[in-house]
Amino acid sequence: MPSEERAEGGEDATEGRVLAGRYRLNKRIDEGGAGEVWQARDERLDRDVAIKILGPSADEAFRERFADEARRAASVIHPNVVTVFDEGRDGADAFMVMELVRGRTLRDVVADRGPLRPHEAARLVAQIAAALDAAHEAGVIHCDVKPANVIVDQQGTAKLTDFGIARAARGPREHELIGTARYIAPERIEGRAPTERSDVYSLGLVAYELIAGRPPNAEMETEDLLRVRLDGRAPSLRLARVGISEEIDRVVAKALARDPQGRYASAGAFARELLAASQRDDATGVLPPVTRPLRARGRREFHVDTTIALLAIVLVLVATLAIFASFQGRALDA
Template sequence: MPTDRQPHEVARPARQGTSGGLADPVTGRVLDGRYRIGPRIARGGMASVYEATDLRLDRVVAVKVMHVGLGDDEEFAARFVREARAAARLSHPNVVAVFDQGDDQGTVFLAMELVPGHTLRDVIAKEAPMSPSRALALVEPVVSALAAAHRSGIVHRDVKPENVLIADDGRVKVADFGLAKAVGTDTQHTATGGVLIGTVSYLAPELVSEGISDARADVYAVGVLLYELLTGAKPHEGESPIQVAYKHVHEDVAPPSRLVPSLPGYVDALVARATSRDRGLRPADAGVLLHHVHRVAHALAEGVREDPELTQDLAPLLLHPDTGEIVVEEPGPARPPGPGVDPGATGDHEPTSMLRTVSAPDSPVRAAALPGLPGLPDPRGPQPDAPASAVSPARPAGPARRRRWRGPVAVLLAVLLATTLGIGAWWYGWARYSTVPSVLEQGRASAVAELEDAGFEVVLGEAVYSNRVPEGRVVTAEPGAGSRALEGDEVTIVLSLGIEQYPVPELAGRTLEEARSALAEVELEVGRVKERFSETVPDDQVVRSTPGPGKELRPGAAVDLVVSKGRKPVNVGDWVGEPADEAQRTLERKGLVVQRNEDVFSDDVAAGDVVAQEPTGGTLFKGDTVTLTVSKGPELVEVPGVRAQGVDAARAQLESLGFVVQVENISDYLGLGYVFRTDPGAGELVPKGSTITLFLV
């Protein structure tokens, strides 16, 4: 059957050449001054996907480029933009990330995550039919991704194996939100007059017949996908897409155990629940379906061969009152009514129905006609017609007369017996059961009143979040609407908590790991983490978060954090030999405390400059102390008066004071050897160690 194939836009298969040897005009271009386009890796009806290099961030990405000419079509361009916005709103490990969207001189493109690997279609071709455990392991991340989309109010609308990517490391990612649309928006979808968007093999019946789509359309597509993994075949085949679409509307998806008899009954029930033609019987969204998938996967992991309770809980159909097996209605053979049966019971030559029980896989699937149902063959086979003529009661009784009465009496008794059995079977198999009314999206009081009026006991299940159903209204009911149950049976209704949102917890003062755990508890994620110095918050603790505490966010939303790197180190520097006042001003501007020691004399450092400091360099923190020792310059000594003293005595006195003595004769030297004068003169203050010249007479 023809299928609508989209490019595997982020799965990187073996590189393919260009058609006919012609160079691809996009390859080699640099789009938006940022993305250098490499080889084409996939091509679809409206776009091609290329491996490209992000020149700005130096990384390899996938770039989907709309085909030439389509960019002028507003509808196609809007779809491209819608895909970028829809996917960019989702932050989930199983959703292909969209990085950028742009228009480079008419070339409309998307830049997205490149996932080296293959698609689920390749897995189906190689492995299907596969074990139910393997099938659920592949489906679970798909449902998880769709659950995140549904929580954000997004319906994918094109779930199919080609849009499920399997990375080389085993990661599963859902791609191509090009058909995605916000929940509740109108969609033109008809089988004959509208535009069938999406791959017809996976279209939900309501998309074909009513033109409406919500999260349950994605649930239906996942159910079809699961059937295909389990059996290796699509549930509905046809010569044309219209024939396939017709079957989606008018035929149920058969139990996969018809093709794989070893499958447990609860796996059949899961597929039946997800692919119910009545969308009211399907899980409300992928979040509910994910819960069912986990239950089935757990049963398989535990090695449970059959679980009637789980099967009954999952099955959207009626259950046989005696065996508990799934009962579905099938058209029976058209036949004239048998003897003794009122032709008006079913309508002359109209098709009747039989009840078929879907038995456990260990026993063959059987179709059994229950006795007494109108229109079913008499178990005794055809009966002869009664005699047309009546016998006069006045005739004497004899053997012949007794024989003539024996036939009609036997027929009458057989009819009475068959009628009694039929009424009993009708009563015990159908009439004593009541139909569960639909209470979806009703308020609690209204739903309880309607169910109790119908004779059922109402049990309130644990409330759940819903992006579709307003707070306080019914999300699901078990058994679902249209199910048959005994009066007095329990019907469990689950109320909506409204849109799932969680307040951002107080994160300041927690370590980064503690913040991650606190966010995970409310289904939020850590976004960007920036490190900043802080004088008050210790190292590796959160300084603040954006959004702040108390802000309510959807599950999966990111919270940005600023994390402390501890106190900021301050460079002290080496100030020895530098002016002390300048050193003090600079250090105090940096937040350090300057302490000046008692000034000291220094023969080497000028007065007012730093002689020594502690610490001698390195780094400190604000508020730490730096000690400076400041020079008073050299020590000054007063030159004593030594005039008229002998040269030896004068020399001794000056040298005792630390001076260096130099002797010279005056111009009129007489040879007496007495000091006539000194330079510097007596009484002057000079540095210790200065040279004093003695002039002798």
């Protein structure tokens, strides 16, 4: 995809292009610093797919790593992971072919709805955790877990995507700081290699954002944010949203521990504790329906019965007076 074409014609210059003689680009659905994502048609298998494209500005080393990570991501087969079908090159462009998920990112969900109920957030976190556990079992560390990289489809299934900067969990680990600063673990800021617990930290930040409705320290610039992440304590959900239980706050804070050894050993372990805590929190937060006490109903019925009795007494008195008046009238006539 030559940059001159993109500059002159924008999206129209690329729409309809066929990559590798097989994938026809139909619609650009996202773009960022690492490239673009397109909805495309696999004309060989007659199905819709999503394609991530690295443009000609990416250097050769990044292209090779992109292809390597596409192959690693393809090894992670799980219902909560966006499946990678293919990778290749077309001219100057490297591309990755993935499952097309029709839905919305968690970033968009939070932007539209604000904070989610803790139990709803925990169910989404549990699905992302299942995807991460599958990736870690396959030897892949994601390194960029964030709401924008989770798509929720029309059935409510969360799918983790964008393994483009993932790292091999087995073998040499790179120390280059790559990822989104707002969701990166403290040890990565220090230049240490990522581990599975680095992904747990990022998942903790996602959980925080879903429950609070915004990321921690949202008002900070990147430099200040990274400094606080290195020197400060784990952010507290109870300071961000009223009504959050101490248990939920404690579980999320453990996932966000400064020291990786202080975090949960796996994403699944974190998700299970968050689910349990949120279920207890939801149960205690639901007030029972207000019912009228039985004795109140009795008082009302007693009040009605008394009224009827009084009316009956009045009628008897009126009738008695009428009869008395009638007898008195007859006596006068006599």
